[in-house]
Structure formats: C-alpha cells, structure tokens
Amino acid sequence: MVQIENLVKRYGNLVALDHLNLSISEGEVFGLLGPNGSGKTTAINCMLSLLKYDKGSIHIFGEEMRPDNYKVKQQIGIVLQNVAVFDELTVYENIDYFCGLYVPDKRKRKELVEEAITFTDLNDYRKMRPKKLSGGLLRRLNIACGIAHKPRLIIMDEPTVAVDPQSRNKILEGIQKLNEQGSTIIYTSHYMEEVEQICTRIAIMDHGHVIASGTKEELKKMIKTGETITIEAIPLTSENLADIRALPHVFDLHYEEQILTVRCTGARHNLIRLLNYLQNQDISFGQVSSELPTLNDVFLEITGKQLRD
Numbered sequence: 001m002v003q004i005e006n007l008v009k010r011y012g013n014l015v016a017l018d019h020l021n022l023s024i025s026e027g028e029v030f031g032l033l034g035p036n037g038s039g040k041t042t043a044i045n046c047m048l049s050l051l052k053y054d055k056g057s058i059h060i061f062g063e064e065m066r067p068d069n070y071k072v073k074q075q076i077g078i079v080l081q082n083v084a085v086f087d088e089l090t091v092y093e094n095i096d097y098f099c100g101l102y103v104p105d106k107r108k109r110k111e112l113v114e115e116a117i118t119f120t121d122l123n124d125y126r127k128m129r130p131k132k133l134s135g136g137l138l139r140r141l142n143i144a145c146g147i148a149h150k151p152r153l154i155i156m157d158e159p160t161v162a163v164d165p166q167s168r169n170k171i172l173e174g175i176q177k178l179n180e181q182g183s184t185i186i187y188t189s190h191y192m193e194e195v196e197q198i199c200t201r202i203a204i205m206d207h208g209h210v211i212a213s214g215t216k217e218e219l220k221k222m223i224k225t226g227e228t229i230t231i232e233a234i235p236l237t238s239e240n241l242a243d244i245r246a247l248p249h250v251f252d253l254h255y256e257e258q259i260l261t262v263r264c265t266g267a268r269h270n271l272i273r274l275l276n277y278l279q280n281q282d283i284s285f286g287q288v289s290s291e292l293p294t295l296n297d298v299f300l301e302i303t304g305k306q307l308r309d
C-alpha cells in the first residue's frame, strides 16, 4: 500500500533521511519508532508531499505520490503533531468542516461526524470551542477531524505526545478500532510501550534510516538479550562481579549505586542460578526483578544507546 524507496531528504548539510526504505501493506498498524530527531516527521511530511525530497520514490496505493495527486490524498487521513483546528468553531463544527472537505453529502456527513464524536468520546464537549478543551481533549478533537471521513490510510505523527494517561488509552483503543474497521495505519512514536501495544509491524529508525524492522517478536529475536535481571541494594565486591559475569548465559553486567543489572541470553533458570550464587556467598539484597526484552533493548543492542537519550 505504501512503498518508499531510497528516500533522501537534506536540510542544508543535515541529512534527515538517509536512503529510507519502507514497505507497508494494507491492513497493518505500522509503527515508526525512533528517538527525537531520527527523521519520523520528515518521513511523514515527504509521504504526504508536504515536503520536497532530494532522492528516491514514494508510491501510495500503487501510484506515485505527488503534491497534486488529489485522488490519493483524498483517501488519506492525517493527524499531525501540531493540533490544527479552528478556534471559532465548536467541536462538532470543526469535525464537520474537515469531514466536509471529503464528503459533500450532508446526511452521510452527519452520520460520520457522529461516529467520530462517539469514537473519540467527545460527546460531552461537542458544543465547546477548542480553547476550553484540555490538551488531551484537543488531541482527541485533532484525531476526530483527521479520521471522520473514514480514510483508507491514516497517518498519525506522535498523536499522544503530552496527553494524560486516560486520553492516551482512548486514543490507542481508537486506533485499533479504526484498523478493525478497515483502515491501514501508520503511527510514529518515540514511546516503545505504545508501539508494542498497538502495532502489527514496526520499523525502528535512527539517523534517517531503518535499522531494524519486523513484528515485535521478530525484532526481539534479533538481539542477544533474552532476560534482564535487576537486583537493588546489593553490596558486591569485584570478585563477586567477576563470578556473576562468569555464570552461564550472562553476557553483560552493570553495577552502580548498589544496583546490579545483568543481561542474559534467553535461557531458563538464569534468575535462580544468580540467586543461588548470592545465597551461597551470603550476600543480602533488596528488590529483584526479571524482565523480558523490550524494543529499547533492541535499539540499545543495535545502536549502543537508549531509545530515550
């Protein structure tokens, strides 16, 4: 449905997209995950022909995407980072206005606007003007305006930034519902938990290109980390640390301010083996946790830095 090949975009000397390749199929909730500045917004703006690019190609619904390709544009719903609504119109009127750009039939439009209001849970606020809405409600209005016409493809650029947890959950649930109703979704975020929760496939971006892509399961299988064990308030000597490092399946270890973090490959009994060692050495310890790999671990292993640097 969306095919991006070798896309290059420069801002002066800065290469924001460096041979970006993406292929998105119909029916997916496709996540573009990357730290701030990795090029997600630039990629979206190029996809929408809002920005010119230097090299490469973009095809949507099998057609080359150009600024004047209105046939393609009509089937795309956009929810960008900056909320773009009219202050002088009410919630209802704003949604009706944006929906009206695509759906001239009044009766049909009324139905769609009502659906969008229910969908984003804005019924109690339908007569209010945007200035009276909280940040989370404004974002929901922004989404309702972008999706009311039931587009085939919905592109959302960080729709949950600076949103309260309740609105965030509503937005995430809404995206899944839109997908169930037939829309393909492209969703950018730097929150790995969100992307893990809703996306069927994920591309991780860094420095303007994709460093890994696949389902979350496939991505996690690409890395060595199978389990990360953390133990708090644990007094250890350098001999202890050497012993722990030598335990089977341990491949990385970090010890700072009495907190021990041990990365192990995916194997059984890593935690028991470590706790047995501590017990045998009579070492006391505080809280213990064991975590399965996250997308941050994938990013960390591939790039050597945290997703949220």
Ligand SMILES: Nc1ncnc2c1ncn2[C@@H]1O[C@H](COP(=O)(O)OP(=O)(O)OP(=O)(O)O)[C@@H](O)[C@H]1O
Pocket: 011, 014, 016, 034, 035, 036, 037, 038, 039, 040, 041, 042, 043, 190
């Ligand atoms: N108009 C611009 N002029 C110059 N540089 C820009 C411009 N827009 C973006 N950049 C730079 O291009 C790079 C990619 O930015 P972009 O906004 O696409 O990243 P992002 O992953 O979407 O980050 P964020 O989540 O912060 O929006 C960054 O280094 C950014 O500083």
